[in-house]
Amino acid sequence: MTDNGSVPNSKKTAAERPAPERRGELLATAAEVFAAHGYNATTVRRIADEAGLLAGSLYYHFDSKESMLDEILSAFLDELWDGYDAVLAAGFGPRETLEALVTESFREIDRHRPAVAIYQRESRHLARQPRFAYLADSQRRFERAWLGTLRRGAAAGVFRADLDVRLAYRFVRDTVWVAASWYRPGGAHSPEEIARQYLSMVLEGIAVRE
Amino acid sequence: MTDNGSVPNSKKTAAERPAPERRGELLATAAEVFAAHGYNATTVRRIADEAGLLAGSLYYHFDSKESMLDEILSAFLDELWDGYDAVLAAGFGPRETLEALVTESFREIDRHRPAVAIYQRESRHLARQPRFAYLADSQRRFERAWLGTLRRGAAAGVFRADLDVRLAYRFVRDTVWVAASWYRPGGAHSPEEIARQYLSMVLEGIAVRE
DNA sequence: TAACCTACCAAACACTTGTTAGGGAAGGAT
DNA sequence: ATCCTTCCCTAACAAGTGTTTGGTAGGTTA
Structure with a gap:
């Protein structure tokens, strides 16, 4: 009470x-x-x-209707960056950072599924409006965090260096966030379980090794 | 069709x-x-x-405005299934089928980028309308083709069997089609080149093997 | 010449949209 | 009792929506 x-x-x-x-x-x-x-x-x-x-x-x-949207998106991004900044400040290696970022992302999807879906759908054209300039800012920070991690990993020899880093970035980014379109809280898998399997696919691939 | x-x-x-x-x-x-x-x-x-x-x-x-949308989407899906059916009828093994499906998908994105983007964004709620029931049909055929290929591959020992097949399906599917949101024809990479790199990531992963 | 067809315009239609203004019921504080 | 605050309703507004109607310039055919 x-x-x-x-x-x-x-x-x-x-x-x-x-x-x-x-x-x-x-x-x-x-x-x-x-x-x-x-x-x-x-x-x-x-x-x-x-x-x-x-x-x-x-x-x-x-x-206004627009300010509802504004509030939904900015509340989500605030929480997201709380989580991301904590990960980035932890001083992990590239692989551990990637794993932590992915896991954190799936937790955010779990908590803010509608906001993530809206973000995916509308952020591109909203970002052009001055009121939603923070969406563009966020996207830049986003890219810096992920791309930096991938580059660090490639330089350190833990990620493959023969890939186009930008393609790999989009690959990982999209792979994670589109999950919001089908994920339903309380489903068969917890966010952590989904993150584990996704990471396994992204890092090791789906083919059998010989 | x-x-x-x-x-x-x-x-x-x-x-x-x-x-x-x-x-x-x-x-x-x-x-x-x-x-x-x-x-x-x-x-x-x-x-x-x-x-x-x-x-x-x-x-x-x-x-009507709606019939424009209808025509755009059905034209795209008709062409897509022409390509997919050709691949599925070729009698490839699971891995070759997957590679051919992915490559064909990127070619379709190259040819029908606007239609693909619209499909991604609107198909979910459009499919509920009777007029767009073919979207739901297509999605079922889609799932059967991809999921079947993945299952065949897991049974044949060419794809990992420790993964949730459904998760893997969504993983591959989303990974491929979200590319339509950033792909621009005439860019740095050809559809085939993008397909090659994506396949490499999906099949082998981005981590360095030891 | 006249009739005809194609591809468009001009102007309106009925309806939906986000938004506002004024009012009022409920309940706590004074 | 009186006042005030909170939260909602009724009723309307102007702007924008998809769509229809009737007309017409310009080319082709008879």
Whole structure:
């Protein structure tokens, strides 16, 4: 009985926000609908329907449809980078870094599946809008982290050096993140188990060695 | 294979068809815009703009925005299955079949990049509509072809048997098709070259062997 | 000449979209 | 009781949507 205790309304910064608990519920259903049908194809009435209120009422909590999307994506990316930065700061070798990044990614997919699906679908054209410039930033950091790890590994002789590193980067990146399109939490495999098998395929290949 | 004939501009009977050459141009630009911004986010006025005519004029050539999408997707799938069926009928072993399927896929991406991008983005929810039921059919055939090849290979000892075949299937499938999101025809690598490197990664892995 | 066909335009149609304005019920604080 | 805050509803708005209708320039055929 400790979860519904204090009301942190006055503790937040400048922007006065209504009760953050209802907000979270609404954002969760909005994310679910965005992920299922795409941002543009999702009407604000549909979100309201799914959440059990009327379209106009959403504007008590948010000032636009776009800001819902914004909040969903930035919350996801914040958490993602918390995890990634921890991995990158740990001083692992290239192979261990790759393994940790992949595992962390599948954990994020587990926690933020709708947000990841939306990101995959919309980030490319959203990144052009000034409001979503942080998406482009994130993509650059992303590339730096993964490509750097792959290059370090190739130089250290733990990853194959005969591959186009950029192709390998896209290969690993896509391999991991498209999983969000079919992954369902609570399924047969845990995020860690999926990460283990994916890593096994990416690192060792699916062919039998002789 | 999916549908009836190839020119569905039939308000009455398919007695006469307008010049198919202009049709092809319009479909190509429509596919390009759909791929760039998503089907729902694309207005019919935007397509017309890009093609150099007015929105209403598109309805001389097509009877709806949806039928443009239909024609783009089914044309792509028809060609894809021509290639796949040829491979599957060739009587290759599992490994050669996999290699041929991957190579053929990258060739299709090269030829139908916009259609592939649209397919990736929209097929999931389109498949629920009766009109696009052939998308679901195609996906089932797709799964049978790839999964069957992987199973045959695991049984024959050329693919690893310790992997979840379903995971491996999704791994290979996604790995190949997401390439459409970044591939640009006329780039540094030919489809065959990309296929070669992807196959090398999928089959042998990116780690150095000892 | 006239009739005809192709490929388009101009203007509107009905409908959906995101968003806003004003109001009101519930409940706690004073 | 009075006030205030929270959360939602009703009802509308203007802009944008896919689509239809009727017309027409220009070429081809009779």
